[in-house]
Amino acid sequence: MKSSRRTFLISSIGVASALAVSRTAFAADPVKLVESDAMAQSLGYKLDATTVDKAKFPRYAAGQDCGNCSFYQGKPTDAFAGCPMFGGKQVASKGWCNAYNKKA
Missing domain, CATH: 1.20.5 (Single alpha-helices involved in coiled-coils or other helix-helix interfaces)
Incomplete structure (x- = not known):
């Protein structure tokens, strides 16, 4: 027993x-991505897509943001959600990076 x-x-x-x-x-x-992160800098990540340097990143077009990117792992209405481009760190829905790919 x-x-x-x-x-x-x-x-x-x-x-x-x-x-x-x-x-x-x-x-x-969850960890939120900051613009000073090395990977963020290499992909030109900005917390606010309207501040993207269009001369440095000519792929950027008005209206593009993480919330309507195919890599964004949340709803467009979520303020932050994961992104596989940044190891699952949380990116801003209103952010942008050079890996942007419009959702289908």
Whole structure:
């Protein structure tokens, strides 16, 4: 009987620990991409698409923003959502980068 109780206690502790760790992982705020990030700079990421230097990035056209890009992993109405171009970091819906690809 002692081994059954011991097994139960050890299992319970393991389950409780796993739940605590998973709660912490889900509770953490996603990382928002900043313009000073090295990858952001290499792709010309701007938090506000209206501030894109059109001379430096001639592909940019008015109306393009992350919210209507095929890589944006949220709804266009979400202020921020993940982007695979930046390792899943959160990008601004109103942002833009040189990897922009219009949603179909």
